[in-house]
Amino acid sequence: MGVQGLKTYIESSDKNYLRSWAFREKRLIIDGCNLYYLLYFDCNLDQMHGGDYDAFEELITQFFENLAACDISPYVVLDGGDDHTDKKFDTVMKRKQQKIKEAYNLSMGKRGRVLPTLIKNVLRQLLHKLKVPMVQCLEEADWEIAALAQEWDCPVLSNDSDFYIFNLRAGVLPISHFQWKKVGVDRRTNKKCIQAKHFTLGKFCASFQMNAELLPIFASILGNDYVKLQNIKYPDWEEYSVPGMENARIDGMLKWLSQFPGPKEAISALLKFTDDEEKVIVHKALLNGIKEYKLISGSLAQFFKSKVIPQSILTGPLQVLPKWTLRPLLQGRMSSSVIDVLVHQRVSLTPQVEDFQLPCSSEISRPIRQVIYGLLLLTANKQALAVKAVTGTSKRYVEEYGRQHITLSNQKVEAIQTKVMEELQLETLNKEPHDVRLQVFLDTLGVSSAMLRGIPDALQLQMFVTRYWLVNAQPQPCQVHLWGLLLGMVNGKLSGTLKTETDMQLRLKKLQTGRGRIYLEDEAAHLYSQWQSCLKWSLNLNRLLLDPLSEPECARLYRGTLVHQIVGELRRGITLESLLMRGSSAEQLFKQLKDAIVSLVGEDFIKKMKTGLEKRDAGKTQNPPIDDLSRCFDHLLDKDTDDTEDDLNGLKKENPDFLFTVRTRHKSKDRNADNPSKKYERRCFD
Structure with missing residues (x-):
């Protein structure tokens, strides 16, 4: 998810883009889907056998108990249905295919990452049980999370690098650097805290002397979930970076963009690398990319405070939803598949092992x-x-x-x-x-x-x-x-x-x-x-x-x-x-x-x-048992799961009926x- 390669660039840079923060006594907007995804995988919970939900429940309970110990007020926001514009449909389908391959890999004892099918149900039930404020968006949650964080002037907890592009005053706390398992004590205040790393767009752009409004163009060039620019003959970005630097492509791209005072000038320069017949399409795509990251007042603050249904939902493209379904949908007490059926007449099924x-x-x-x-x-x-x-x-x-x-x-x-x-x-x-x-x-x-x-x-x-x-x-x-x-x-x-x-x-x-x-x-x-x-x-x-x-x-x-x-x-x-x-x-x-x-x-x-x-x-x-499998497949663990297709091609050469002839008993x-x-x-x- 997010902007390709940006998170790695920020974390590996020697310019200290992530600052230490003893975090406590503040509101925190939590990207709920990112939270359960990363906690489940980072804590090595079972994937091969359908999931250990009780162990996951213990993790989530401990997570919110530790937040409470530091007087941190969490607000969890979950994704809902697919965007009504279908702008991410191709990306979603590619990820679905990848997850099918990873589930297959796991079934064969190889590496893969597949969430158990009931994981979101477990999280929603537990959040209600723990009385943690939670909203399930009716569509994708990223923009609403960013808008809420900006309105409340508090940070976002997420590993999604899209939040590095939104111009958030209070910044982002990457989950992978949020040390929630160990409650520490801030030496200056002698109060309990959680050690975290903190990213702010202002400090990041200042290091390049760059206008923050250029970042959405950077995200569009690099590739994100919203915009795919495949018809531009880009310059050699590495030429603009320090010779031999790691992540020189991203570094060079940022330095190239920093020479322009604003988006208009940068877009004009980019269009010079585009064939005449593609200029209109590329120009529109870049403008749309800028629009995706432009923040105005969202609808979540009102619902968190008073449970009032936002007027924008009642009059927008989702008005096809019956009014009585809106509250349970927003509260996470009704499945977001309702939205996909009514708006898109489609449903995406969860891959399993x-x-x-x-x-x-x-x-x-x-x-x-x-x-x-x-x-x-x-x-x-x-x-x-x-x-x-x-x-x-x-x-x-x-x-x-x-x-x-x-x-x-x-x-x-x-x-x-x-x-x-x-x-x-x-x-x-x-x-x-x-x-x-x-x-x-x-x-x-x-x-x-x-x-x-x-x-x-x-x-x-x-x-x-x-x-x-x-x-x-x-x-x-x-x-x-x-x-x-x-x-x-x-x-x-x-x-x-x-x-x-x-x-x-x-x-x-x-x-x-x-x-x-x-x-x-x-x-x-x-x-x-x-x-x-x-x-x-x-x-x-x-x-x-x-x-x-x-x-x-x-x-x-x-x-x-x-x-x-x-x-x-x-x-x-x-x-x-x-x-x-x-x-x-x-x-x-x-x-x-x-x-x-x-x-x-x-x-x-x-x-x-x-x-x-x-x-x-x-x-x-x-x-074979997992212990033996880990030894058998040690030489494969560094391969990407995309190698599945190559493995299957080899199997089909040895046995042409491999994927098309089932076992006799079936x-x-x-x-x-x-x-x-x-x-x-x-x-x-x-």
Whole structure:
């Protein structure tokens, strides 16, 4: 993200562009997406097994506790939907393709960086729990973050180098230099503080004797998310730098620009390097680049203070959003996918670590998404009538961006309605009775009203999702997969209680630390990725319906490394009884979850499931343990993940059918990979 190479230049320079600051007793605007991205990766949390959400929750809790200890007032701002102008669409798609490759690399034991699919859900739930002020923008957050920081005259916490270009009086604190883990003491004041590095544009430009208004042009030339100038025959920037200097290209570009009094003169000089037929296009692009970084009053300050919906939203291009959705969207209590569906009629699916020879794990949740699309597009009567008048049909479609093998793909998915939805209208969905909204959810997940009885409210949503997963997952889960998932839920529930050390926890902790090696079994990885996809989109549907069911704490439902290790132990022949102390609260909770699932699918269904113990004698090759993989791939660790394509080309030469012939046991279901929704539609509304 941001301006290519600028962060490296600033951090590696000997000109002290980053000054030390004992930070305390101030407001701090936090780039929320940047925060969870960097904390998860920098703290080496699990990515291969679907994520360790409880460990991430502990990190975030510690982060905000340490801010509070230093009297720092945080305000978190999250990205929302894609920009209505689509100016970053190509960039977003390129990143999506890269993430698919990185997820594939991780599935093969190689290097990659992929966030677990529920990470944003965990963060939003925790921020509400901790009462940290938070806003989810309706579009990209960068500009709104900068505008708020300028209005409040406080710094921004982010590693996004775009903030080095915005002319912020209070500057930027790079997260990578924000030493939040250790609360220090300022020797001058004897008060608690967090040591940080501080960047200000004024000091940066002063070192070049440069007009700060030229920085947006610099960002456009260098390349950012907004402007791509590929048709200029640039001068040799290094000629303007000190010979032999590191990052001479950027340094030379800055020195070249500093000779001009303002943007107008710099643009005129740049156009001299452009062919005549391209001058108009390049000139417009440069002006747009300047506009992207121009700050005026934003809309977040008003919402943070009084929760009043900004007037600019009510009258702008996002007025297609029903008014009742705006507050929950801004509060982060509703998924930003609502915005993408209504504004762009598209959804981008999250890449996960899974079996890449099988259809994308997100396909199992497509029927759930289709109902969401139906609620948003088919129940908006004015829009539906307008579409029918133009196209002759009331059918609506959403473009879904997922994967086909390891390649980014897209396909149109039809919005659908359950029977009870036929009388609903999006504009008044918030006024519908609870029973009606609940019935939409139950119909979507194939659950009858009678199944509600006997299942505690706090367990209903996660159990209905698990039922949906059991019925629709391909390949079909074995008993060890179900028991592993339920034991993970037990662990999550008990980890916050005082009885933690007296029950299953001690045995599971010994299991986690005693063996040291966690296998990544492709089948388990794929199945649990399917379950997480079902949970994510069921949560989104539940929020759109204004929570007819209680929302569970996502961080307590799944710990990937533990669940995968439990599956491995069960496959080795370890019994459930050896993990569950007789009469303990862990055993009682497991029985409660098991009984709930049995009541939802029936005892015969459970009995007919494969146990999963057959794997012990089947001789199936598993991926080597992480310890061994790190040794096997040491020689590859310095390669960039873009080398994936080269690796695949080599594999295809050895085996031309590598990416196009699936394992024998999956041939029948992969045959319909290009039209996957047909596989699920027969079963989800039974």
